[in-house]
Amino acid sequence: MQTQTETHWLARLDEEARALVAAVDAQPDGRRLLDGTLDAEGYIHYLVQTYHYARWSTPILAEGGYRLRRLGRHPELAELLVQKGEEEKGHDRWLLSDLKNLGVPEEQVEAAERSPAVDAYTGWNFFTSLAGVPTAVLGTAYALEYLSRTRAGVWAERLKAVAAIPNIHKSVTFLRSHGALDGDHVAEMQRILAPLTDPEDQEAILFSARVARSVYPRIFRESGATSR
Ligand SMILES: [Fe+2]
Numbered sequence: 001m002q003t004q005t006e007t008h009w010l011a012r013l014d015e016e017a018r019a020l021v022a023a024v025d026a027q028p029d030g031r032r033l034l035d036g037t038l039d040a041e042g043y044i045h046y047l048v049q050t051y052h053y054a055r056w057s058t059p060i061l062a063e064g065g066y067r068l069r070r071l072g073r074h075p076e077l078a079e080l081l082v083q084k085g086e087e088e089k090g091h092d093r094w095l096l097s098d099l100k101n102l103g104v105p106e107e108q109v110e111a112a113e114r115s116p117a118v119d120a121y122t123g124w125n126f127f128t129s130l131a132g133v134p135t136a137v138l139g140t141a142y143a144l145e146y147l148s149r150t151r152a153g154v155w156a157e158r159l160k161a162v163a164a165i166p167n168i169h170k171s172v173t174f175l176r177s178h179g180a181l182d183g184d185h186v187a188e189m190q191r192i193l194a195p196l197t198d199p200e201d202q203e204a205i206l207f208s209a210r211v212a213r214s215v216y217p218r219i220f221r222e223s224g225a226t227s228r
């Protein structure tokens with residue numbers, strides 16, 4: 001049975017995740033993803049920047065899990081982090097394959113400039129994983145998987161329906177797969193995080209969810225660049 005405090009803390013985490021969805025919807029390119037009208041340039045920008053953070057997901061999550069194990073704290077959360085690190089393996093390849101089908105070769109993706117949002121995201125999450133409160137990474141994961149559950153599948157469907165981007169049918173693997181997987185991943189995290197009562201960990205997880213909410217929406221083109 002949940003106590004009042006536990007209910008309260010997960011409700012606050014959901015609040016951060018919902019605010020992230022709202023902030024993404026408020027970005028010009030986020031709105032275009034939702035109505036399916038995003039152009040190729042904007043979609044490529046989004047996929048390239050996503051690649052530059054998603055390629056680090058496995059080490060960020062797994063290192064947090066190993067460190068938690070070494071510290072001898074929250075064994076079930078340590079396992080969850082290691083498991084989530086495993087789950088993220090290969091997702092960067094989906095991005096490279098979607099980009100290749102849009103005519104962007106791997107070398108060009110690798111050489112692309114990372115946005116300040118991506119540097120902030122990887123910097124913050126590597127810090128908490130390697131040297132901060134390692135459970136914090138779960139706040140980032142929760143917010144992004146909640147966004148993914150709510151938006152990734154819809155974005156893929158609308159992009160295909162409007163078909164403003166040439167070859168879009170072959171270029172939504174990353175979105176489609178996450179839309180399918182992350183509903184279950186959010187439910188699993190809710191179940192495992194519900195019994196967590198340690199206020200330091202709760203605050204660290206909430207804080208990282210808030211960082212994700214502030215930083216992630218800035219991976220899109222600033223003010224939607226030249227798109228409609
Ligand atoms: Fe992923």
Ligand SMILES: [Fe+2]
Nearest residue numbers: 145181182185
């Ligand atoms: Fe996931």
